[in-house]
Amino acid sequence: xxxxxxxxxxxxxxxxxxxxxxxxxxxxxxxxxxxxxxxxxxxxxxxxxxxxxxxxxxxxxxxxxxxxxxxxxxxxxxxxxxxxxxxxxxxxxxxxxxxxxxxxxxxxxxxxxxxxxxxxxxxxxxxxxxxxxxxxxxxxxxxxxxxxxxxxxxxxxxxxxxxxxxxxxxxxxxxxxxxxxxxxxxxxxxxxxxxxxxxxxxxxxxxxxxxxxxxxxxxxxxxxxxxxxxxxxxxxxxxxxxxxxxxxxxxxxxxxxxxxxxxxxx
Amino acid sequence: xxxxxxxxxxxxxxxxxxxxxxxxxxxxxxxxxxxxxxxxxxxxxxxxxxxxxxxxxxxxxxxxxxxxxxxxxxxxxxxxxxxxxxxxxxxxxxxxxxxxxxxxxxxxxxxxxxxxxxxxxxxxxxxxxxxxxxxxxxxxxxxxxxxxxxxxxxxxxxxxxxxxxxxxxxxxxxxxxxxxxxxxxxxxxxxxxxxxxxxxxxxxxxxxxxxxxxxxxxxxxxxxxxxxxxxxxxxxxxxxxxxxxxxxxxxxxxxxxxxxxxxxxxxxxxxxxxxxxxxxxxxxxxxxxxxxxxxxxxxxxxxxxxxxxxxxxxxxxxxxxxxxxxxxxxxxxxxxxxxxxxxxxxxxxxxxxxxxxxxxxxxxxxxxxxxxxxxxxxxxxxxxxxxxxxxxxxxxxxxxxxxxxxxxxxxxxxxxxxxxxxxxxxxxxxxxxxxxxxxxxxxxxxxxxxxxxxxxxxxxxxxxxxxxxxxxxxxxxxxxxxxxxxxxxxxxxxxxxxxxxxxxxxxxxxxxxxxxxxxxxxxxxxxxxxxxxxxxxxxxxxxxxxxxxxxxxxxxxxxxxxxxxxxxxxxxxxx
Numbered sequence: 084x085x086x087x088x089x090x091x092x093x094x095x096x097x098x099x100x101x102x103x104x105x106x107x108x109x110x111x112x113x114x115x116x117x118x119x120x121x122x123x124x125x126x127x128x129x130x131x132x133x134x135x136x137x138x139x140x141x142x143x144x145x146x147x148x149x150x151x152x153x154x155x156x157x158x159x160x161x162x163x164x165x166x167x168x169x170x171x172x173x174x175x176x177x178x179x180x181x182x183x184x185x186x187x188x189x190x191x192x193x194x195x196x197x198x199x200x201x202x203x204x205x206x207x208x209x210x211x212x213x214x215x216x217x218x219x220x221x222x223x224x225x226x227x228x229x230x231x232x233x234x235x236x237x238x239x240x241x242x243x244x245x246x247x248x249x250x251x252x253x254x255x256x257x258x259x260x261x262x263x264x265x266x267x268x269x270x271x272x273x274x275x276x277x278x279x280x281x282x283x284x285x286x287x288x289x290x291x292x293x294x295x296x297x298x299x300x301x302x303x304x305x306x307x308x309x310x311x312x313x314x315x316x317x318x319x320x321x322x323x324x325x326x327x328x329x330x331x332x333x334x335x336x337x338x339x340x341x342x343x344x345x346x347x348x349x
Numbered sequence: 350x351x352x353x354x355x356x357x358x359x360x361x362x363x364x365x366x367x368x369x370x371x372x373x374x375x376x377x378x379x380x381x382x383x384x385x386x387x388x389x390x391x392x393x394x395x396x397x398x399x400x401x402x403x404x405x406x407x408x409x410x411x412x413x414x415x416x417x418x419x420x421x422x423x424x425x426x427x428x429x430x431x432x433x434x435x436x437x438x439x440x441x442x443x444x445x446x447x448x449x450x451x452x453x454x455x456x457x458x459x460x461x462x463x464x465x466x467x468x469x470x471x472x473x474x475x476x477x478x479x480x481x482x483x484x485x486x487x488x489x490x491x492x493x494x495x496x497x498x499x500x501x502x503x504x505x506x507x508x509x510x511x512x513x514x515x516x517x518x519x520x521x522x523x524x525x526x527x528x529x530x531x532x533x534x535x536x537x538x539x540x541x542x543x544x545x546x547x548x549x550x551x552x553x554x555x556x557x558x559x560x561x562x563x564x565x566x567x568x569x570x571x572x573x574x575x576x577x578x579x580x581x582x583x584x585x586x587x588x589x590x591x592x593x594x595x596x597x598x599x600x601x602x603x604x605x606x607x608x609x610x611x612x613x614x615x616x617x618x619x620x621x622x623x624x625x626x627x628x629x630x631x632x633x634x635x636x637x638x639x640x641x642x643x644x645x646x647x648x649x650x651x652x653x654x655x656x657x658x659x660x661x662x663x664x665x666x667x668x669x670x671x672x673x674x675x676x677x678x679x680x681x682x683x684x685x686x687x688x689x690x691x692x693x694x695x696x697x698x699x700x701x702x703x704x705x706x707x708x709x710x711x712x713x714x715x716x717x718x719x720x721x722x723x724x725x726x727x728x729x730x731x732x733x734x735x736x737x738x739x740x741x742x743x744x745x746x747x748x749x750x751x752x753x754x755x756x757x758x759x760x761x762x763x764x765x766x767x768x769x770x771x772x773x774x775x776x777x778x779x780x781x782x783x784x785x786x787x788x789x790x791x792x793x794x795x796x797x798x799x800x801x802x803x804x805x806x807x808x809x810x811x812x813x814x815x816x817x818x819x820x821x822x823x824x825x826x827x828x829x830x831x832x833x834x835x836x837x838x839x840x841x842x843x844x845x846x847x848x849x850x851x852x853x854x855x856x857x858x859x860x861x862x863x864x865x866x867x868x869x870x871x872x873x874x875x876x877x878x879x880x881x882x883x884x885x886x887x888x889x890x891x892x893x894x895x896x897x898x899x900x901x902x903x904x905x906x907x908x909x910x911x912x913x914x915x916x917x918x919x920x921x922x923x924x
Contacts, residue, residue, distance in 0.1 A: 094453070096491075096493075199453055200453060201452045201453050201454070201457050218451075222451060225451065225452070225453060228495055229447060229495070233739070236734065236736070236739050237739045237740070239697060239700075239702045239734070240732075240734045240739045240740040241740060242700075242702060242723045242724070243700050243702065243723060243727060243731075243732040243734070243801075244727060244740065244752055244753045244756065244800065244801070245723070245724040245727040245728075245753055245756035245757050245804075246724070246752075246756055247722075247724050247756070261742065262740075262742045262752070265741075265742035266738060266739055266740060266741060266742050269738060269741075269742075269786065270738055270739070273738065274448055277443060277445060277448040277449070278448050278449075278451070279411070280407055280411065280441075280443065281441075281443055281448060281449035281451075282451070283406075283407060283410075283411055283432040283433065283436075284405050284407070284432055284435075284436050284439075284440070284441040284510075285436060285449075285461060285462040285465065285509070285510070285513070286433050286436040286437070286462055286465040286466060286513070287433070287461075287465050288433050288465065291465075291467075292467065293464045293465050293466075293467060294463075294464050294467050294468060294469065294470055294473065295464055295470065296457070296460035296463070296464060296470050296473040296474055296477065297457065297460070297470070298470065
């Protein structure tokens with residue numbers, strides 16, 4: 084279900100070097116991977132970037148959760164692939180579109196699995212973004228487990244009232260979710276109101292500056308990590324825009340492996 | 350005490366929420382003095398929460414409406430201040446701990462309020478560490494809210510307010526979501542704070558918990574303050590019984606006695622041990638060797654047979670570890686046990702909402718529930734879960750109640766007829782065409798119950814039906830359940846409410862840590878120290894009264910409600 088997908092974006096405490104990175108370094112990682120995913124379409128580069136991302140996930144010990152979330156991406160990937168392939172009839176491009184999705188989702192997943200929501204407001208204050216935005220962001224991450232549990236309770240309550248979620252045609256199935264969605268939304272609104280009350284009475288004022296008891300600091304580890312990631316980006320930019328090095332595409336690799344003439348694949 | 354200065358003074362305050370036609374508060378006058386520990390009580394919708402919001406400034410700054418009168422808090426007019434500024438002196442703790450913890454570690458949570466005050470980080474760290482040390486929270490300092498028990502969460506919520514060194518602490522039903530043992534934990538924490546000089550105003554349903562330790566009790570009804578005085582004055586006042594609040598068992602016991610025999614006017618005990626004086630006024634009763642309550646053995650057909658059920662949530666420990674129980678037709682059973690004992694999971698397993706790993710659940714001696722889809726089980730077992738807001742979604746109360754029958758594909762004329770009957774039975778007919786979202790919490794709870802009862806189930810399962818309900822609402826629920834038992838329905842309830850289970854149920858099943866650890870009559874269960882301890886339950890006051898009567902040589906009565914207990918020792922007196 085959708086829960087296991089959410090899990091791939093939910094923070095869990097950890098003691099790995101990746102967890103110890105400064106929140107801004109973790110954000111930078113996700114952003115650079117996104118840039119890499121968007122500026123080019125080469126299969127080899129996607130593979131390199133994905134390998135780096137999976138390696139980071141492995142160091143952070145979240146690789147398994149990341150791979151589990153891929154199960155849910157399969158159908159979406161298939162859809163993207165088919166839609167592209169049918170309209171453009173270009174194998175390499177269609178594969179790239181799928182890898183683009185996969186790389187961005189994986190990078191953000193690794194970042195959010197290792198980024199403590201409490202630290203997000205620190206990022207916002209560092210980049211001088213509005214504090215309330217940071218708070219909305221961090222609390223929505225903080226409340227994912229709570230809301231997931233609540234949604235499960237709502238589904239149970241409605242099923243006990245003989246609601247069948249997976250019956251009927253497509254239209255009916257969508258309709259079946261209304262008795263779930265309405266309480267989920269109503270409860271979330273009630274909850275946010277209570278949160279707002281509690282915030283007010285604890286002196287929170289987004290318009291005013293505040294201090295942070297625990298300011299994460301940049302360490303040598305951050306320097307090394309950021310330099311490696313940035314150099315990787317620079318090399319990729321150089322290869323793609325300023326050099327004539329030819330990198331293998333998906334169809335070339337397939338034809339190589341299968342010893343086929345390249346032309347048969349197109 | 351009254352020579353002290355008033356820290357809160359409320360002068361002729363009336364308030365009406367912008368969204369409502371009714372005044373939530375009407376001409377309230379109140380003064381709170383430094384160092385007081387005040388219990389605020391009243392039936393649902395009496396204005397307790399509104400009063401608290403008027404003191405912490407949420408009214409009129411967060412909730413707008415028609416406001417008249419004056420509220421001064423530490424000399425400042427609330428209307429001219431703001432909740433943020435008032436938070437320097439007034440701390441507020443709300444009902445649901447989860448919605449007031451914003452951070453993923455206790456340490457950060459405690460720092461949160463101080464950060465808003467722009468304190469330098471080293472100073473914040475120092476205060477946080479001192480607070481952790483002082484309230485013995487060091488061992489949970491790095492835990493996230495969801496890793497803590499309900500009682501711990503609420504203590505963290507209180508501590509996160511205390512770091513800001515408030516002079517007045519307001520608590521709005523802080524223990525309503527907690528099991529009794531966690532509630533006791535939180536209340537003794539408050540007692541400790543009160544002895545350090547913090548003024549406290551707490552609203553709470555469980556009077557037995559607070560009556561013996563507070564200095565003053567205020568009772569509200571319909572937006573007015575109706576009683577205000579020492580706990581003795583208030584609870585022994587005849588007016589208190591006419592309002593939907595819970596009277597402490599000790600008081601109810603003594604008041605029942607005083608109606609039949611002469612007791613000194615100034616003898617107004619609040620604690621169980623103060624009752625020992627009773628030996629002067631009551632002679633020992635004849636201790637008949639009356640049979641203990643009849644054993645619960647197969648009386649009639651087994652309607653639900655749960656056998657050796659094991660279940661584990663994904664990635665968690667076993668929530669059910671070989672649970673077995675036989676429920677008989679017409680049974681009235683309360684399943685009790687602390688949070689996490691497995692009660693709700695058991696209900697889910699019965700409804701086949703979760704797939705059990707091992708074991709069997711059989712309905713009516715032949716239907717295997719583990720092989721039946723939930724939508725089929727819903728034909729003969731009705732479950733009403735704790736929170737009505739988890740199921741209310743329709744535009745009208747009528748449609749909400751009709752949902753089950755329509756899912757079961759009943760013809761519309763049958764649906765109409767049955768929904769109408771149930772709405773009348775639960776006194777909801779006047780709301781048939783109203784939006785269920787506009788109703789009060791007590792009414793929404795009734796709508797949820799109606800939406801299950803409408804299916805005319807053989808077994809009715811209610812998950813914490815008395816949570817947040819006042820005494821009148823509870824009595825109404827008891828009458829309804831009584832009626833249903835007469836119709837031959839089987840009723841299973843999960844509850845933390847000791848008074849409810851003692852006064853209404855014939856049989857109590859205790860669960861602890863995923864297992865059934867005891868099964869018997871209320872008398873058998875609540876007089877068994879070992880069982881209570883291992884289920885993490887506290888001994889009810891009524892049972893303590895009974896033990897005291899035995900110890901001082903009056904005898905061992907058989908009843909387990911304060912009223913019946915009192916009547917029993919008087920009626921057998923002359924014999």
